Amino acid sequence: MTFAIDVQGLSKRFGDHQAVDNVSLQIKQGHITGFLGPNGSGKTTSLRMLCGLLTPDSGTGQVLGLDFPREAEAIKRQTGYMTQKFSLYEDLTIEENLAFIARVYELDRMSARVDETLETIGLTHRRKQLAGQLSGGWKQRLALAAAVMHEPKLLLLDEPTAGVDPQARRGFWDNIHRLADEGMTVLVSTHYMDEAERCHEIAYIFNGKLIARGTGDSVIAESGLITYEAEGPRADRLGREFTGKPGVEMVAPFGTALHVSGTDRAKLEAAIQPFRRDPYVWTEVQPTLEDVFINLMRIHAPAEVRAA
């Protein structure tokens, strides 16, 4: 298996804040990897270093078979990067934005490429409209088309569907999967759990450190988390009964059901035992990715935060 990204020891410090701390990433060619982690955990900083926009303090390896970070310029040319904020010109038309990008990348068949892109995203009839007038979903679709116009081998997406409605998000993800099927490698940061589940693999970063990675199922399995679900009339209200109980590391309502999780089976079952009675039905379920991520944050939080 060829790795599109194979980088070790990636670090970046801003002042006295270690934004990215010794991160090693191996990302398979043609795979979609979800980059997850709470706000401020270092996702954007990592993406910016990988595509050559930010110089790392340390870190070596290969990106697209090129030496990282020495060949940053060549890496940049073969990488598409979609920033968190809509980065096209709102006061240029849709067509002018695409033509501008075609010129920046010195693409051949410039106007034909612009026409093809407009056709692919379904904006041909709106080509003269200002980009700023598009809805959130269409803006993201345009930004994605712009990011891949130069046919990059690697696509880095920074929270591309934040604030976009579910239907547009689904369309966006269909496009990402189509690009990956054609061989493009995708690294996409997201806070949405349903999007994490659409990725081939996930990488979870916290306080600048990579603390979990693999397929969704393997990350769940390796967490060692055991989850019981209580069902019954308003079982969700049982939550407060478990506060501070030994063996209970996490309690979360799921609609009218309740998830109670921990890593010590004996203690967890002892905590649940008094509530194994009518009208509640308890079943062991697979923890969700959200359960696992929240637990990872809890485990890896600095001691003073855990105690608070």
Ligand SMILES: Nc1ncnc2c1ncn2[C@@H]1O[C@H](COP(=O)(O)OP(=O)(O)OP(=O)(O)O)[C@@H](O)[C@H]1O
């Ligand atoms: N140019 C900069 N100068 C100083 N600090 C910065 C700079 N860029 C990022 N940081 C800090 O580095 C940390 C990591 O930020 P980063 O944007 O990489 O996080 P993130 O995981 O992408 O967060 P979010 O999910 O909110 O987008 C944050 O504490 C941020 O304030």
